[in-house]
Amino acid sequence: MTSIFVNIPTNDLERSVAFYRALGCAINPNFTDENAACVVWSHDIFFMVLRREFFATFTDKPIGEPKEWAQVSLSFTRDSRADVDAIVEAGVAAGGTEPHPAQDYGFMYSRDLDDPDGNSLGFLYMDPVAAEQGPPAETA
Structure with missing residues (x-):
């Protein structure tokens, strides 16, 4: 069985959590803190919504601006x-x-x-x- 975790950047973690909850997603508190929230789409599909600064610690590449690219x-x-x-x-x-x-x-x-x-x-x-x-x- 394969699960997918999609990492996406956010400028406002609280706003993102509220948005994904409004879509019907749950938030897994075991993988949620001041830097990230684990958005549960299904048993096997998750978004890790990461504050931009925290997202940047996972890569040496520049972080794109999703509203532009x-x-x-x-x-x-x-x-x-x-x-x-x-x-x-x-x-x-x-x-x-x-x-x-x-x-x-x-x-x-x-x-x-x-x-x-x-x-x-x-x-x-x-x-x-x-x-x-x-x-x-x-x-x-």
Whole structure:
């Protein structure tokens, strides 16, 4: 079994914690302190939201500004189009921004959300048949 821990920088740890809680994520107190918060998406997926200065201790590379440069965009599947809409709307209400309109390809529906620091998140619903067999020929 593999778990994924995604490290992302923040300028305001408390704001980030509130934002991710508004999306329905839990915070694991065992890995949360004044420098970092462990955001629990699922049993195997976690964000380590790190204060910028603390994030910098893990690399010799410069830390990009997420509002200006895209380094990674993470996408999460949801159980329905309504679930996609609900999580993006909760994120916008909690201080995030939706960088562009929803994308509806018929077999797949997606919306993007930037957290208050500019880290990019995608949420999508894909028709189960398309997920198993690939998109319909007319959209491939």
